[in-house]
Every structure is written in structure tokens, then in C-alpha cells.
Amino acid sequence: MQQAPAKDRIQLVDALRGFALLGIFLANILIFSGWEFLTDAGRAALADASAIDWQHRFHKFFVDGKFYTLFSMLFGAGFALQLERLTQRGADGLRIYRRRVLILLGIGLVHQWLIWDGDILVLYALMGLILPAFHRLSDRALLAWSALLIFAVPIAGVLTVNAAGWPPDAGLLALSERVAVALGAVNPQDGVTWLRRTDFDGWFSWVMSGPIYSWGIRLMSWRIFKVLGIMLLGMWIGRRVASGSLLNDRRLLWRVLAGGLLIGVPANVAYTYGKQWQTDWPSLIGTVPLALAYAAAFALAWPRAQRVLGIFSFPGRMALTNYLTQSIICILVFYGFGLGQVGYWPPAAFYTFALAVFLVQLLLSRWWLRHHAQGPMEALWRRGTYSGRVTRAAAPG
Helix, strand or coil, rough: CCCCHHHHHHHHHHHHHHHHHHHHHHHHHHHHCHHHHHHHHHHHHHCCCCHHHHHHHHHHHHCHHHHHHHHHHHHHEEEEEEEHHHHHHCCEEEEHHHHHHHHHHHHHHHHHHHHCCCCCCHHHHHHHHHHHHHHCCCCHHHHHHHHHHHHHHHHHHHHHHHHHCCCCCCCCCHHHHHHHHHHHCCCCCCCHHHHCCCCCCHHHHHHHHHHHHHHHHHHCCHHHHHHHHHHHHHHHHHHHHHCCCCCCCHHHHHHHHHHHHHHHHHHHHCCCCCCCCCCHHHHHHHHHHHHHHHHHHHHHHHHHHHHHHHHHHHHCHHHHHHHHHHHHHHHHHCCCCCCCCCCCCCHHHHHHHHHHHHHHHHHHHHHHHHHCCCHHHHHHHHHCCCEEEEHCCCCCC
8 A cells, every 4th residue: 555645644743733723722712711710690691591502512522622632642643753753863862852842841831820821831741751751662552551541540530539538639729729819819719800800910810820720620630641641642643654554544544533433422422411521421431532533534534635624734833833822812802901801702702713813823824834944933942952063963954
């Protein structure tokens, strides 16, 4: 069977990354817009019951957890592909990779503590530093570790924590509230009123206490283990892409699609009922399979729909720049020190806004990449990674 050209394989990865970036924005817009913080009465004042129900089911079924799964998978695949390329050049691939991830960690820390507390880059970087410990494992061992961390550890952890009555967030949510109050927050339970404040103390108390809260949520949801497991699965995928044996294996892709839908659809339908969260069994069981079905469907459609799906490759090649820009745009629009729109928009409005911003980013990314090899943040990231006499020779041209 003829292998897909390397250029096509890389464009597919970029396009899938761009698609995942859109999905992550659709997930994050609930936080930026304040919808996630509104009471039932507050939501009812903005939208009728059918619109609220539509938003809930759309988010739970299609969005929640699926796109950070895709992004984590692509991070692991990128590690495997980068290591393969650098090793072929005779470079110290692991050293360069660690340097790259440490720079990402620095970018994430600035983003998390000065721009938006919901940052995901820090978690990706920290888990990325662990990936080299697994890179010598066989494909079978990678898949076993992946399944263990994605399914077994979270399910066992939830059952154990619930049975023992332990605080799943390790007390971080309470600590976040104490920090917020100490820094000037009046009512930490009312996120919308808090974000509407125009004074410096309001913003400072939010941005300083927010990362503590976010890490508490990640502990509660067992996301840390799941992200590492998904990255390991991505490493396996990256190996197969590098060898040209994945994208041509349409039988495997159809099996992933069918299996992902068979498990993911009923589980996520169940997830849309009631106020369930990521620690409830429908999410624990169904999120990753449905995300893998998205990826398999994307890869299967690629040969015939490349002209359409390929447009996602432009924002995908500038994912870091676009991700950070989304945060800056949204806090300027929604936070009190900006336009103060938090808590005022119904679902139709904030979803339309997210799609419009992404469309502008797509067009700007396409224009930028006509004149530059990389996005601004990607170029800065690359410059830091390949600076110095030891690594400069290994930098791709």
C-alpha cells in the first residue's frame, strides 16, 4: 500500500490541531462569558428554557472534555514525531525536547498568573516533562499505560475518594477562596459580580486565586492522570504516523470510529441528563472514545475533504499564538476592566462570538503564514528552543 506523503501527514496533524483549538474555545467561552457562573435564575433571565437546555446538551455531548483530549493526543504525537526527526538528524532529541517544554512551561505560567487562570499550557508542559520516561516502551506497553491512566486510575480514584470521604481537591478550592478574600474579593461565590468589578483589587484577587482553584478542579476531575494517559496514546499514534502505517490503515481508522461511537454516543447521551460532571461514569467512560471517533472521522474524510478540512491547518500551525490571543480578546471583552460584558450574553450570542473570533483568527493566520514561516509566539518558542551552539545545528531549516 502506498504511503501518504510526509507533507500531507503533517498538514493533517496541523488541521486536526486547528479543529481542536476551535473546540477548546467553545469550551472556554462558557467561563469567559460568565455563563458557567450564573445561577439558574440568572440564565433564565437571558434565555428561554429551550435555549438553556440546547446549550447544556450541546456542551455535554459534543464539547466537554473532547477537545482537550484531542489536544493532549496531538501533544504526545508531536513528541514522538519530533523525537524521530531529531534522532534522524543525529541531534540530542530529548535534550532539545526538554528545553522546548520548559519554555512552554514559562509561557504557560505567565499566561496562567497574569492573563487567564484557566490556562492549560502549564499542565501540558508538566506532563510533557514526564513523557521521556515512557519513550523507550513498546507500542503495547504504551497502550497499556494509556488505558490505565485514562480509565482505570480515574475510576478507581473516584470510587476510593468517595468511599473514604476525602476532599478530592486536596483543599485547594477552600485555599483559593481564602486567598481571594485576603486580596480583596468581597463574595468569591459570585463569579459574575466579581468579574464585573473595574478596580485593580478585583482583578488582582481573581487572577492570583484563580490558578489555585483551577488546579483543585483538575485534581477533582482526575484530569492530570487522564492528560498523561492521552499523551501516551498520542505517542503511539505519532510513531505510527512517522512510519506511515496509520493514515493508510483505513481498517484501523474505521474500527476506531465505530468503537468510539459505540461507546461514546450512549455514554455522552447519558451525560446530557441532569447535572453530571467529569467524575460521573458517563464522562469517565465516554469522553475519550468519542474524541477518538472525532479524530478517526477527520482522518478518514481527509483524502476527499482536504480542501475543506485543510483550512483548519492555518490556525493549527499557529495554535499557541491563537490560544493566547483568544484569552486576551475575551478578558478585554468580558472582564470589568474591559467592556464588562460578563454574564450578559445568552448562548447564541457567546457561541456566535467564539465562532466569529475563530474565523478572524483563521483568516489572519492564513495571511500571516503567507509571509512568515511560523506564528509570532511559535517563532519565539522556536528561537528559545534552538538557541545556543549545541542545538542550533539541529534546528530544521
